Amino acid sequence: MSDLISVDECEQLTPEHVHDLYRRHVNRSQVSLMTSFGFGRELVERAEGAYLWTRSGRRILDFTGGVGVLNHGHNHPRILAARKRFQELRRMEVHKTYFSPYVAALGHNLAQLLPGDLNMSFFPNSGAEAVEGAVKLAYKYHRGRRHRILRADIAFHGKLLGSGSLTGAHQNFTFPGIPGVEVFPYGDLDAVRRLAGKDVYAILIEPFSASTMTACSEEFLRGLRELCDVHDIVLIFDEIYTGWGKTGSLFHFMRYPGLVPDVVTTSKSFGGGKSSISAYIAREPVFRKAYDNLGDSLMNSTSTTYYGFGEETATAVEAVNIAVEDDYPARARAIERVLAPGLERIRKTYPDTVAQVRGVGALYGIFLDGGPKLLDRVARLAPVGLARDPNFRVKLITCAVIDALYRDHGVYAYYTLNGANPLVAAPPLVVEPADVEYFLDSLDQTLGQGLLRLVTRFVKEKVAPRWGS
Ligand SMILES: Cc1ncc(COP(=O)(O)O)c(C=O)c1O
The missing domain is CATH 3.40.640.10 (Type I PLP-dependent aspartate aminotransferase-like (Major domain))
Structure with missing residues (x-):
């Protein structure tokens, strides 16, 4: 029994060791999938309010809102x-x-x-x-x-x-x-x-x-x-x-x-x-x-x-x-007053990239697209089987944006697996207006790089090695 891992030892596991244990005892494919993203390659040290801190010392703004769990933020x-x-x-x-x-x-x-x-x-x-x-x-x-x-x-x-x-x-x-x-x-x-x-x-x-x-x-x-x-x-x-x-x-x-x-x-x-x-x-x-x-x-x-x-x-x-x-409904409405017009501004700035912005309160979806030309070029980056699936191309674009938000701006976001796979902006209701502005600036700067560039980088660095190309 001497090689059981203790709770204390959990704190010392490196990301590589954790991936290895997941591969062997939890879910191998999950490791392949999630290590395409920066957040799949790091471990979280602690989390408070709308922020988390990685073991490597980065401060990350959590705009996932814990997929609905974290209206109160982390560790209220x-x-x-x-x-x-x-x-x-x-x-x-x-x-x-x-x-x-x-x-x-x-x-x-x-x-x-x-x-x-x-x-x-x-x-x-x-x-x-x-x-x-x-x-x-x-x-x-x-x-x-x-x-x-x-x-x-x-x-x-x-x-x-x-x-x-x-x-x-x-x-x-x-x-x-x-x-x-x-x-x-x-x-x-x-x-x-x-x-x-x-x-x-x-x-x-x-x-x-x-x-x-x-x-x-x-x-x-x-x-x-x-x-x-x-x-x-x-x-x-x-x-x-x-x-x-x-x-x-x-x-x-x-x-x-x-x-x-x-x-x-x-x-x-x-x-x-x-x-x-x-x-x-x-x-x-x-x-x-x-x-x-x-x-x-x-x-x-x-x-x-x-x-x-x-x-x-x-x-x-x-x-x-x-x-x-703390009147959480009022907090959501206050977030909406910053988030909704900000996203609309971004949609107008990048009409070829953002097909639609839709949501209410502190729960918005950003539907990325890029038009047929871009989707076509994205398709050429992927293996033939995957490239035929139009959903896959939108997912790839959205993943590239999520990855860039995380890497370049320390913003953590997700996309939904249902429907048209929008990138989700769903912050905890304890975020400050300045946090929402930071998210909007980060998204603006990310989209400003151009989708093709983002997707090419994402595929080359993160995804293609998994396709064996
Ligand atoms: C609307 C809705 N119903 C049901 C569920 C299922 O909840 P759980 O994952 O806790 O089983 C979810 C989870 O995301 C949900 O969003």
């Missing part, structure tokens, strides 16, 4: 203090048959903050579990007598077998999934009308799709609500990414007064950047009809191992309080 002091207090007081972690004051408080707080009778909460650990919990609730609400569930063509709801079958991302392999899933075009109320009926138990939708930067109109969402009322269908809003202020309201749907889904899901920043916790919150009558009897009472809420773990839920209580006290 109040989140750390809540966790430290929990540990110092030796609080109990596993609440199976003892009741947890933190679960009780978290349920209360959510009911306070969400509109209408969205009063009943369930707290698993991942977004996919919250989605699947919501779908099970809807199925049980109809006592298993209805067999169809509707979801949009634009949809990301997770990667487990169930949630994966409700996700619309292009995947090159199909797993078995939930039966009876039918698909409507995002935002198309007439299409939903044609599909809705007495055999549909749920409609699942992201009011704002963070993977494609597309929003449902108010009219569409209110139309869904009406349809669901008419046919007694359970309406589920997936706000796993967009909750806790990201788009400028506490939840995206809350910008529309009086609009109340039957169930809403949340995760990511719900855990304050530290805790892996999610939730679905259901309207009281819906929850009660599904599960509120002694026989079914353990079917839902106490039935996962990590449900209601002490430190996770205590952290979420603090995360929610911070989001409200």
Whole structure:
């Protein structure tokens, strides 16, 4: 047993050693893919607020926002203090048959903050579990007598077998999934009308799709609500990414007064950047009809191992309080006031490069393109098989820009794997306006170098060695 690695020794591992261990024990292809980027070649020493510091001493502005997890930024002091207090007081972690004051408080707080009778909460650990919990609730609400569930063509709801079958991302392999899933075009109320009926138990939708930067109109969402009322269908809003202020309201749907889904899901920043916790919150009558009897009472809420773990839920209580006290929706709107016009300026400066800029609050997508001529030249840099895929060419351009932002400006960004692969600007809500300006200047200077130059450099230095050319 002497060659086990200790936690202390983890701190001493070099990037090369970590890659090697990943290759042998985690995921070899991930190493090939991620070491194409500067960030795949470095390790992070520490992270605070909107910044992280690499082992090599670089300060990096994190504009990924932790892909929705870091509205509070890295290691928010109040989140750390809540966790430290929990540990110092030796609080109990596993609440199976003892009741947890933190679960009780978290349920209360959510009911306070969400509109209408969205009063009943369930707290698993991942977004996919919250989605699947919501779908099970809807199925049980109809006592298993209805067999169809509707979801949009634009949809990301997770990667487990169930949630994966409700996700619309292009995947090159199909797993078995939930039966009876039918698909409507995002935002198309007439299409939903044609599909809705007495055999549909749920409609699942992201009011704002963070993977494609597309929003449902108010009219569409209110139309869904009406349809669901008419046919007694359970309406589920997936706000796993967009909750806790990201788009400028506490939840995206809350910008529309009086609009109340039957169930809403949340995760990511719900855990304050530290805790892996999610939730679905259901309207009281819906929850009660599904599960509120002694026989079914353990079917839902106490039935996962990590449900209601002490430190996770205590952290979420603090995360929610911070989001409200520090008015995270207002912070997102303040970020938007700098980010939106800045990106628009950049789009106008580089009309051949930036096809579109789209988003809301602190969540924007920059759709890079470069026109057919450039795409054609980019295609010639890649092996024939890959070059034929138009998606691949856009991805390559976007990756080249992300790589240059990181290398030349210390800005960390990502692109979505769904839809048209936009470069995402989604900073933590604790960034300063000056940070947003810095991101905009960095993007401007990067695009100013010209896409062809960026892509050629990226391919030559980072990618071609992997193609063996
Ligand atoms: C809208 C939405 N739903 C569900 C999920 C799945 O969450 P998880 O990855 O925690 O399972 C995500 C994750 O990105 C998401 O953005």
